[in-house]
Amino acid sequence: MQRYCQTWSGDNYTDWKTLKYNHYIGIGLTLSGVYNFGHDVGGFFGPAPTPELFLRWIQYGIFLPRFTIHSWNTDGTVNEPWMYPEIIDEVRELINFREKLVPYFYQLFYEAHEFYKPIIRPVFYEFEYDEKTFLLNIDDLMLGPNILVCPVYEENTHEREVYLPLYNDGWMEFRTQKMYEGGQVVLVETPLSFPTFFIRGGSVIPFNDGKLEFGKENIEERAFWIVPHREEGITSVSFFEDDGISEEYLNGEYAFVDVELISSTKEIVIKIDIRGKYILKYKTIKFYLPRYEKRKASVYYKNVQVYSGDEKQIVFSL
Structure with missing residues (x-):
């Protein structure tokens, strides 16, 4: 199980207490080396979840490696994203946010695979x-x-x-x-x-900023949430990229996007470089800084300055 499969915590019961118990089960799994798992979102067995419980379960589930809405309800209903029209907008936004997080998940899966770090x-x-x-x-x-x-x-x-x-x-x-x-x-x-x-603080989080449409191939646009250090600090991270489908990475078809965040009391410096033979699907990169950030920001791509200013959304072409 640790090496080959994605699993789940079993056929859970629809109840508020089950949501909490599933959390404890998940922590136990991850501490035991089983990283790729999730729970049946909404509850598998029992009556249909209330709209509130359903939303809370989805809010939790989108942060798990396995996110699946799955059920066999005793009242003849089925848990589906559109089961409650009054909350369908909220459910849609939560699922869209999960999709935005996929690049971060992909990095965590890579680190779990290569270095046995829990997700x-x-x-x-x-x-x-x-x-x-x-x-x-x-x-x-x-x-x-x-x-x-x-x-x-x-x-x-x-x-x-x-x-x-x-x-x-x-x-x-x-x-x-x-x-x-x-x-x-x-x-x-x-x-x-x-x-x-x-x-x-001091974090660099990759996400997909492209338009997400069900039934169509999603547009891959890479962006990073930057939360600078409060005063001074340095963060260096490398994000793994490949085609996400094939096993060509075994033949060297992959790349690393290296990001270095350097914070000082007066300036935020972001350095980015790309190494490896895989050709990235995206042609631009965006950085998002917090609204509260007052310091000037500078961006360097391959040691060449491509931006300097105080905007909170920075876009440049590779």
Whole structure:
């Protein structure tokens, strides 16, 4: 199972408590070396989930390696994305957001395959020096090293407390783009329309910024969320790219996109390079900086400056 298959946590029951229990099962699986897994989103057995429960389950499920809405409901219904017309817009946006995250997932799958790094992780896996993470973050999870996901497991809950691990560069709540200090408990809104998660400072997160249309081949446009260090710091990351379909990577048909983020008190410097013989599907790259960021940004491609200014969305051609 660790090496060859994608699995799931079993035929779960439709209930709020099952959503939380599945989270604990998932943490147990990932700590046991089974990285490629998920749960039956919405509940497999029992009555149809309520619209609220269905949305909360999807909000959680889009951050798992295996995201599948699957059921055999005892009331004769079937869990489908369009089962509740009143929330279909929210479900559509959540699934679209999952698709945007695919490049980040692809990198995490690569690291799991090559280096046995878990895709999702208990929070203490990344912050074992902060003993509070062993007690206060048991209901949360890390997606890779940089995204702290804070699910909702209770009905009629529109805010919840989150402990942000002790970390010098802080945490940015994605939806509001508000920056928080680490080492404290914060009260955050948990809307039904969008999941609640944080990106830690000094992170570079790849995503697909292309137009997503079901029934058509998606346009691949690579972009990166940049959450700079609060003052000074350096982050260097390499993202694996291939055609995503064939096994030609075994013949060397792959590339790495190297990104270096250098933060100082006055400037954000982003350096990017591409190595390898695989020809990327996209011809432009975008960088998104937080709305709160006041520092000037400079971008270098292959050591040549291609941008300097204070825009929050930076686009350049390869």
